Each structure stands twice: as structure tokens, then as C-alpha cells.
Amino acid sequence: MTAHNPIVQAFVKLGGFIQDFCESHNSGANIANADFKEVLAKAEQQNGWFTQENMLYSLGHWAHLLTEENMATWLSQYAFEKGKNAKVVGIVMAGNIPLVGFHDFICVLLSGNKVQAKLSSNDTALLPYLAEQLVGFEGSLKDSIQFVDGKFNHFDAVIATGSNNTSRYFEYYFGKKPNIIRKNRNAVAVLTGKETKEELIALGEDIFRYYGLGCRNVSKIYVPKDYSFELLFNSLFEYKDIIHQHKYANNYDYNKAVYLMSEFKILDNGFLVLKEDEGFASPIASLFYEHYDSLDAIKSFLEDRKEDIQCVVSKGFLASEIGFGETQKPGLKDYADGIDTLDFLQQL
Structure with a gap:
């Protein structure tokens, strides 16, 4: 598929539309698109975690991705079959962070197939609005996009994102069709104690962006045996204002109280609780940590548990590592769970 394909061009125009909105909104000028x-106001009303700041961050990142150059580089890896019969692909979207299902949506349309999307009840405003703009840029897409409230109608394949618990239901309902079913995953960071303050401040972005609700948020850190948490705590203090978000503050108070009543040993800086724990998925306003004996041992352990891990943040540790502060900036080819969505869709 070339960059001159009308569907590609429609997404490039959508990227420009989003970019214009973000720039006018962030400038403070009263010229931002009122609709x-x-x-955005409706989305925030519906979901208290969707603050204006986080929605604009997500939108700004998509505007950065949806350029002619980025799209051309990404799509050059694929040979699209011309004139193939379009399949209907059901997308069950999560609602943990703004536009979390947008990449699947893009992939289905670019692969020449049709979207039948079931939105999370936590996120029903943003994607339909962007889809409306997209159809305005390329009218032929109107018949390729459908949003459903209840069960899917006729469908040929499914992409479903949820928890380990919901994945069992997805397997039951959709297991006989071609599918991608995603479960819980978390991001982890491997620290050596040699990190600079700037790198640890950047790590705070990986921990706190979207209040830690994304599968790419760092919810667990691995540290050497003699690790001092002082520099980490000093660095993360940059994010202290997060405690003023009432939903986050409620989670902080609750989880801290549970840990104290259970007499767990914790470290606390007034807006984040660090708890030594072997698990990956720390609750909101908490960060799990675990000590390691050697980098080789932790590398081997993480390889064994790769099905539970979305990405690893580190410096000079893994070939596939993500840099500090970069987890919430995935590229177009950074597929969730490492499964190439476009390749899957091409083969339907």
C-alpha cells in the first residue's frame, strides 16, 4: 500500500486535523475546534481518569504518528492484496486509557477490511468523533465503520483486549473465529543504580502517565541488592501534584491503608507507595519492586515471563528495551503483545 492510497491519505489528514486542534488548544487561543x-469534555465527564491533559497527550502522540512519512515507512513492510474481499473484524476495545483501541481500528481499515467496534463504556466519545472526521476525509470508509452496543452482528474475525478474566469469555465466544485475544500485561523497569536523576525523572513519566492505567505503564522495578531509593524518590518528587487528582488520591489512601493494616513493609513519599512484591501488576498509586542478584539472572527470568510483560525499560540491558520516559510513545509498528496485527488481518 502506498502513501497515495486514499485511506492512507485520510489518516494523514486526520493526523493534521488532530495536530491543528492540539496546537490551537495548547496555545490558549480561543480558536480551538468547539465540537x-x-x-473532550464529554469524555472527561464519562471517565474521571480521562483528564484534558492525558487526552491531549494521547491525541498529540497520534498526530505525531499519522504523517505521510511515518505511514509510508510502516506500510512499506507489507504487500497488500488488491481486490480481496473485505472481512468484518470485530474489535472489543478496552477503556483504560484514551483511544487505547485506535491502533487496531487503523489496522483493520488499512488492511482493506471493515471495522465493527464495541467500545468500552468508559470511552465512547473520542473514537466515534474521530471516525466521523475520517469519513469526512474519505467518504468510501462510511460503510467500513460500525459501532455496536450489544453483540457483534455477522463478523469474520475478532481482536479483543481485556483482562486475564475477560479473556476466558473471549476465548469461549470468539475461539472458533480467527482472533487476537489480549490479556493483562505490564511494563517493568530494570535499574542498576547508575541512572542519572534525569533518567529517573523520565521513568516517572512511564509510571505516572495515565495514572499508571496502561499496559505500557511501569508497575514494577527491579533493583540491585544494595539499591538506595533516595535518588529515585527525589526524582519522582517532580510528579507530586498527581495526588491532587481525587480518584488517584483515593486509591493512594486506600492501598496505603491496606498495606499498613497488613503490616507490609512499604516505602512512601506522600503520593506513591513502594512495596516489595513478586507480582507485576501493582495497584494504582503503588509501585512494586524486587531485588535481583545479577543482570544475567533477571534477564533470564524476564525472558521466561515474557507473556506477562508488555515492555522493559532499561539502559543497555536488552536489545528490545524501551528508553526511560518512552513507554507511552509507541510507534506504529510497536504492536501490543508483540503480535503483528496487520499481518494477521492480511491473512484473513
Whole structure:
């Protein structure tokens, strides 16, 4: 598929539309698209975790990705079959962070197939609005996009994102069709104690962006046996204002109280609780940590548990590592769970 394909061009135009909105909104000028502002207000009303700041961050990242150059580089890896019969692909979208299912949506349309999307009840405003703009840029897409409230109608394949618990239901309902079913995953960071303050401040972005609700958020850190947490705590203090978000503050108070009543040993800086724990998925306003004996041992352990891990943040540790502060900036080819969505869709 070339960059001149009308569907590709429609997404490039959508990227420009989003970019214009973000720039006018962030400038403080009263010229930002009123309809778009209303959609953001509705989304925040519907889901208290979807703050204006986080939605604009997500939108700004998509505007950065949806350029002609980025799209051309990404799509050059694929040979699209011309004139193939379009399949209907059901997408069950999560609602943990803004536009979390947008990449699947893009992939289905670019592969020449049709979207039948079931939105999370926590996120029903943003994607339909962007889809409306997309159809405005390329009218032929109107018949390729459908949002459903209840069960899917006729469908040929499914992409479903949820928890380990919901994945069992997905397997039951959709197991006989071609599918991608995603479960819980978390990001982890491997620290050596040699990190600079700037790198640890950047790590805070990986921990706190979207209040830690994304599968790419760092919820667990691995540290050497003699690790001092002082520099980490000093660095993370940059994010202290997060405690003023009431939903986050409620989770902080609750989880801290549970840990104290259970007499767990914790470290606390007034807005984040660090708890030594072997698990990967720390609750909101908590960060799990675990000591390691050697980098080779932790590398081997993480390889064995790769099905539970979305990405690893480190410096000079793994070939596939993500840099500090970069987890919430995935590229177009950074597929969730390492499964190439476009390749899957091409083969339907």
C-alpha cells in the first residue's frame, strides 16, 4: 500500500486535523475546534481518569504518528492484496486509557477490511468523533465503520483486549473465529543504580502517565541488592501534584491503608507507595519492586515471563528495551503483545 492510497491519505489528514486542534488548544487561543472541545469534555465527564491533559497527550502522540512519512515507512513492510474481499473484524476495545483501541481500528481499515467496534463504556466519545472526521476525509470508509452496543452482528474475525478474566469469555465466544485475544500485561523497569536523576525523572513519566492505567505503564522495578531509593524518590518528587487528582488520591489512601493494616513493609513519599512484591501488576498509586542478584539472572527470568510483560525499560540491558520516559510513545509498528496485527488481518 502506498502513501497515495486514499485511506492512507485520510489518516494523514486526520493526523493534521488532530495536530491543528492540539496546537490551537495548547496555545490558549480561543480558536480551538468547539465540537472537538465538547467531545473532550464529554469524555472527561464519562471517565474521571480521562483528564484534558492525558487526552491531549494521547491525541498529540497520534498526530505525531499519522504523517505521510511515518505511514509510508510502516506500510512499506507489507504487500497488500488488491481486490480481496473485505472481512468484518470485530474489535472489543478496552477503556483504560484514551483511544487505547485506535491502533487496531487503523489496522483493520488499512488492511482493506471493515471495522465493527464495541467500545468500552468508559470511552465512547473520542473514537466515534474521530471516525466521523475520517469519513469526512474519505467518504468510501462510511460503510467500513460500525459501532455496536450489544453483540457483534455477522463478523469474520475478532481482536479483543481485556483482562486475564475477560479473556476466558473471549476465548469461549470468539475461539472458533480467527482472533487476537489480549490479556493483562505490564511494563517493568530494570535499574542498576547508575541512572542519572534525569533518567529517573523520565521513568516517572512511564509510571505516572495515565495514572499508571496502561499496559505500557511501569508497575514494577527491579533493583540491585544494595539499591538506595533516595535518588529515585527525589526524582519522582517532580510528579507530586498527581495526588491532587481525587480518584488517584483515593486509591493512594486506600492501598496505603491496606498495606499498613497488613503490616507490609512499604516505602512512601506522600503520593506513591513502594512495596516489595513478586507480582507485576501493582495497584494504582503503588509501585512494586524486587531485588535481583545479577543482570544475567533477571534477564533470564524476564525472558521466561515474557507473556506477562508488555515492555522493559532499561539502559543497555536488552536489545528490545524501551528508553526511560518512552513507554507511552509507541510507534506504529510497536504492536501490543508483540503480535503483528496487520499481518494477521492480511491473512484473513
